[in-house]
Amino acid sequence: MQPFVPASWVEGGDAAVVDVRDPWEYDSIGHLPGAVNVPFDSFRSDEGEAGKLPPRAEWEELLSDAGIGTDEEIVAYDDTQGVFAARFVVTALLLGHDPEKLHLLDGDFSSWQREYETTTDGVDPDPATYESDPEAETPLVDFETVRELLPAAESGDVTLVDTREDWEFAEGHLPGAVQLDWRELVDEERRGLRPESELRELLEERGIVPESRTVLYCNTARRVSHTYLVLRQLGYEQVELYEGSLTEWEDRGGELVTE
Known part of the structure; x- marks a missing residue:
C-alpha cells in the first residue's frame, strides 16, 4: 500500500x-x-x-x-x-x-499551487457505477475489542495511540494510551509528510514500532485516518482503527484516565 x-x-x-x-x-x-x-x-x-x-x-x-x-x-x-x-x-x-x-x-x-496549474473551470463528470464491498477485510476494531485490549495496552503488549493534541490527551484518554498529535507527522512549511527518517525516529521515541499491534483513536476518526495512512506508508502492517473513537467510548461509559 x-x-x-x-x-x-x-x-x-x-x-x-x-x-x-x-x-x-x-x-x-x-x-x-x-x-x-x-x-x-x-x-x-x-x-x-x-x-x-x-x-x-x-x-x-x-x-x-x-x-x-x-x-x-x-x-x-x-x-x-x-x-x-x-x-x-x-x-x-x-x-x-x-x-x-x-x-x-x-x-x-x-x-x-506553488508549482502546478489550478483552475476554476467546472467539472461535470459522467455518472459511473460504484459498488462497495461489504465482505472486504478492513482494519476496523470496535468498542468491545478495544476494551478487551486495555490490559495489553497498559502492559505494553499492544500500542494504543491517541492522535489528539496534548491538552486533549491531558483532559482524558484511554488507559495505557500514548499520545501522538497527527500534526507532528507533517512538515508545516512543505505541508506534506516530514522526511521518513524523522518520522521513524519520532515514532520510535513514542514506542510506536512496526513489530507491535497498534490501535489508533481520536475523537471522531478524522485525525486517526491521517495517522493510519502514515503508518501504512512506513510499512506498518499491524495497524487498526477504532472508528467510534472517544465519541463512542464516552457515550458507552468507557474508562478514561488523566495521568
Whole structure:
C-alpha cells in the first residue's frame, strides 16, 4: 500500500482526483484540473455504519455521481495538510475499495499551487457505477475489542495511540494510551509528510514500532485516518482503527484516565 503520492504522480497519472474542500473553496479559489468536488460533510454520518461511516448506499451514490467507478484509482486532497482528505481515503478503504488504488496527495492545495496549474473551470463528470464491498477485510476494531485490549495496552503488549493534541490527551484518554498529535507527522512549511527518517525516529521515541499491534483513536476518526495512512506508508502492517473513537467510548461509559 502506497497511501501518499507526490504532486508529480498526480499530474502525470490518470487517477480520479477528489477535492474534499467546501464547494465555495473549490469554485472560487480553484482546484486541481479535472478534480471533482466531494465535500467532507457529504461523507460523514452521525447514524451510519461503524460509528461515523456514511451508510453504504449513500456512499455508493455519492461516488457514482462523482463519476468514480468501483475499480478506479483515486487520489484525494484538501487544503489542511491532508487530514480531511485522509478521512475520504480511509472511508473508501473501510467500505471495501481496493487499498492499492487509494492515495492521498502528499501536501495539499496550497502546496500544489506553488508549482502546478489550478483552475476554476467546472467539472461535470459522467455518472459511473460504484459498488462497495461489504465482505472486504478492513482494519476496523470496535468498542468491545478495544476494551478487551486495555490490559495489553497498559502492559505494553499492544500500542494504543491517541492522535489528539496534548491538552486533549491531558483532559482524558484511554488507559495505557500514548499520545501522538497527527500534526507532528507533517512538515508545516512543505505541508506534506516530514522526511521518513524523522518520522521513524519520532515514532520510535513514542514506542510506536512496526513489530507491535497498534490501535489508533481520536475523537471522531478524522485525525486517526491521517495517522493510519502514515503508518501504512512506513510499512506498518499491524495497524487498526477504532472508528467510534472517544465519541463512542464516552457515550458507552468507557474508562478514561488523566495521568
